Amino acid sequence: MAGLEIPAWDPETALLIGAILxxxxxxxxxxxxxxxxxxxxxxxxxxxxxxxAQ
Structure with a gap:
């Protein structure tokens, strides 16, 4: 089925997303x-x- 595949995470991509967060x-x-x-x-x-002042 198209569009239901789980993408493989590249460690560099995960590190970049974590750094941005x-x-x-x-x-x-x-x-x-x-x-x-x-x-x-x-x-x-x-x-x-x-x-x-609150």
Whole structure:
């Protein structure tokens, strides 16, 4: 049957996919931390007034 075959994984391909996933997780956590630290300051700077703390 066409389209139902299980592809053979090349170790290099699996390593590349793993590296991309780890990079995506690191960027997600890193940018989230930066937003948490600098977000209120930037909102006050750009908009003026107080940013609501949540």
């Amino acid at each position: 780890l990079e995506a997780i690191a960027l997600y956590v890193g940018y989230g931390g930066l937003e948490r630290v600098f977000g209120p300051y930037l909102m006050r700077l750009l908009i003026g007034g107080e940013a609501s």
